[in-house]
Amino acid sequence: MCGVFGVTNTENASKIAYLGLFALQHRGQESAGISCTDENVIHTHRNAGLVSDVFKEEQLVKLEGNHALGHVRYSTAGGNIGANIQPLTARIGGIPVSLSHNGNIVNSDELRTHLENSGAILQATADTELILHIMARSNKATFLEKLMHSFEELCGAFSLLILTPTHLYAVVDACGYRPLSLGKLKSSNGLPSWVLSSETCAMDLVGATFIRDIAPGEILSIELATGERKSHYFNLTAFQSLKRQHAKCIFEHVYFARPDSLVWNILANDARFAMGEALAKNNPVDADMVIAVPDSGVPMAMGYAHASGIPYKIGLIRNHYVGRTFIEPTQNVRNFKVRLKLNPVRETVRGKKVVVIDDSIVRGTTSRKIIELLYEAGAKEVHMRIASPPVKYPCYYGIDTPKRKELLAQIMTPLEMNDHLKSETLAFLSEEQLIAVMQKFQQKPTLQKEEKENGGWCTACFTGNYQDEIAQTKGYAEKREVL
Structure with missing residues (x-):
């Protein structure tokens, strides 16, 4: 990264x-x-x-x-x-x-x-x-x-x-x-x-x-x-x-890339909008408005609103002069910076049932603070919808998730995560649904026979299926550490 x-x-x-x-x-x-x-x-x-x-x-x-x-x-x-x-x-x-x-x-x-x-x-x-x-x-x-x-x-x-x-x-x-x-x-x-x-x-x-x-x-x-x-x-x-196999990092489209970038000839903004649509079709919720966790969550929230018919509103404002919380080096800095980075629009969310769209949950720090902030601002209900599968495994190919025990989905079920985050409901896009979204954008069916299942994408952070024996060995070692 x-x-x-x-x-x-x-x-x-x-x-x-x-x-x-x-x-x-x-x-x-x-x-x-x-x-x-x-x-x-x-x-x-x-x-x-x-x-x-x-x-x-x-x-x-x-x-x-x-x-x-x-x-x-x-x-x-x-x-x-x-x-x-x-x-x-x-x-x-x-x-x-x-x-x-x-x-x-x-x-x-x-x-x-x-x-x-x-x-x-x-x-x-x-x-x-x-x-x-x-x-x-x-x-x-x-x-x-x-x-x-x-x-x-x-x-x-x-x-x-x-x-x-x-x-x-x-x-x-x-x-x-x-x-x-x-x-x-x-x-x-x-x-x-x-x-x-x-x-x-x-x-x-x-x-x-x-x-x-x-x-x-x-x-x-x-x-x-x-x-x-x-x-x-x-x-x-x-x-x-x-x-x-060819294994393009699917997290580039979920989170990393700027929305206006063509990444492997797919516009990141379009991919995220489609992820949001798929999320709405597979995980509906009764709500008054759809809001995004900016910035990568914005096209996903717009896609969710489009497919669900629930109005899209700006409910969280991001301070762009604070670095990404995801890549900060220590947990105490991450906790503090969530409040510096995001501020709820109180008049918009007060008394409303809100569905919040985000790209992923890694450690859960940001998600929990966002839900807390929205309830403090007067939201009636806060439902979390995540436009990717639960991140359960560390990435050894360039993403800053080095320890398996730090990943919330590794130590909790989705129901336990919902209780931990204190959201009304929590739902994720499944791996199969995410792959189906990305396959729609692949223009030429040039995949190797073995790649047809994952479409040539690396999804190891969701599945634990790494492309090499060394990463598999490291993953097993961390599994023992967690257990």
């Missing part, structure tokens, strides 16, 4: 990257960084904080070159320390390299132990640095071959951008957990100017046209001097032997 952005062959590349990261700020608020190259050296500036805090005019001017990549981060592995701020830079075979990563390497503990035992000196605690070390130790001849060889050792989610003085590389793991899209900018010198981004909303801001998504298992190389693109695919033999 980070954001990556890259651009080639454009004047003021650092400022284009800055704008791109600004559009991706929702994907991480802990730190930001940009690397630029003038086809000779790579210049990098990175620091903790929001994009607007990290970069001022004087920093952007110093980032010389017509090619850039950037990163916004929130930590799921390694913690929020300075050495983990991306892009990470290094020299591999004498070539300066800058790397930005969105995802999570599941076998990072094993890789780290092996590297340290063989003499590697690691500066950071995050998994991204391991990719650079694996590439540096490869005995392959060319940089591209080292890049391809390194992915044979990685397990998990990685959507990467890698900048050298001669090329920009875009990489997506063989399962395709995290999105990465290619776009095109108008160029003034006749050479194509390419844009790569975690979400298309960043392309909209800089004026780029969406071309396509980077495919699972693809390495797209862009030669900076000519703008020429080539697609390469790393060895999928091991991937296929483990019977892994």
Whole structure:
């Protein structure tokens, strides 16, 4: 759950990257960084904080070159320390390299132990640095071959951008957990100017046209001097032997992505509206109004209102200057920030039966406080409707739900959750219903035979069905801890 952005062959590349990261700020608020190259050296500036805090005019001017990549981060592995701020830079075979990563390497503990035992000196605690070390130790001849060889050792989610003085590389793991899209900018010198981004909303801001998504298992190389693109695919033999499937993270559409982004060629806003419609059809309730938990819950609430015929009202106001409660690092901070972040519209909800639509319940902290606030504001009844299944299992692919025992649905039944949250009623969209919604948006029936059940989506946080043995093993260990 980070954001990556890259651009080639454009004047003021650092400022284009800055704008791109600004559009991706929702994907991480802990730190930001940009690397630029003038086809000779790579210049990098990175620091903790929001994009607007990290970069001022004087920093952007110093980032010389017509090619850039950037990163916004929130930590799921390694913690929020300075050495983990991306892009990470290094020299591999004498070539300066800058790397930005969105995802999570599941076998990072094993890789780290092996590297340290063989003499590697690691500066950071995050998994991204391991990719650079694996590439540096490869005995392959060319940089591209080292890049391809390194992915044979990685397990998990990685959507990467890698900048050298001669090329920009875009990489997506063989399962395709995290999105990465290619776009095109108008160029003034006749050479194509390419844009790569975690979400298309960043392309909209800089004026780029969406071309396509980077495919699972693809390495797209862009030669900076000519703008020429080539697609390469790393060895999928091991991937296929483990019977892994394409597994796009369905939580991107449920929660993470900005509503105006095309994610795997599906508009997030449309997907959420359809989730709300399905939620109304399968979990009706007698209420006076439908309200949303902003922001991702808004299109879901509109869909629920549309399908149910219950009026949609604005019953909760969000303070946009407070970070997402879901990604705050400690429980006591989360508790306090719910009140800073959301405020009920008292005159709207007073004396009314309210159905509240939210995207998910993870720890339950936010939901319980919202219900409490609505009753304090005079609501007669508060019914919770959640446009996704109960989150029962930790994600090892880049979502900040690292401990199974922290997940409310893991330790309580839906009825117990309803009592705990103090709502009048509580209901969820089922996994089957959610998959059915997403399958309506898939334009081409190109799924592998084994994927027909889940439509090529990763739903491990709902089902516990992970794509790799390492994640399964970690899940079993946490199950024993909970029991």
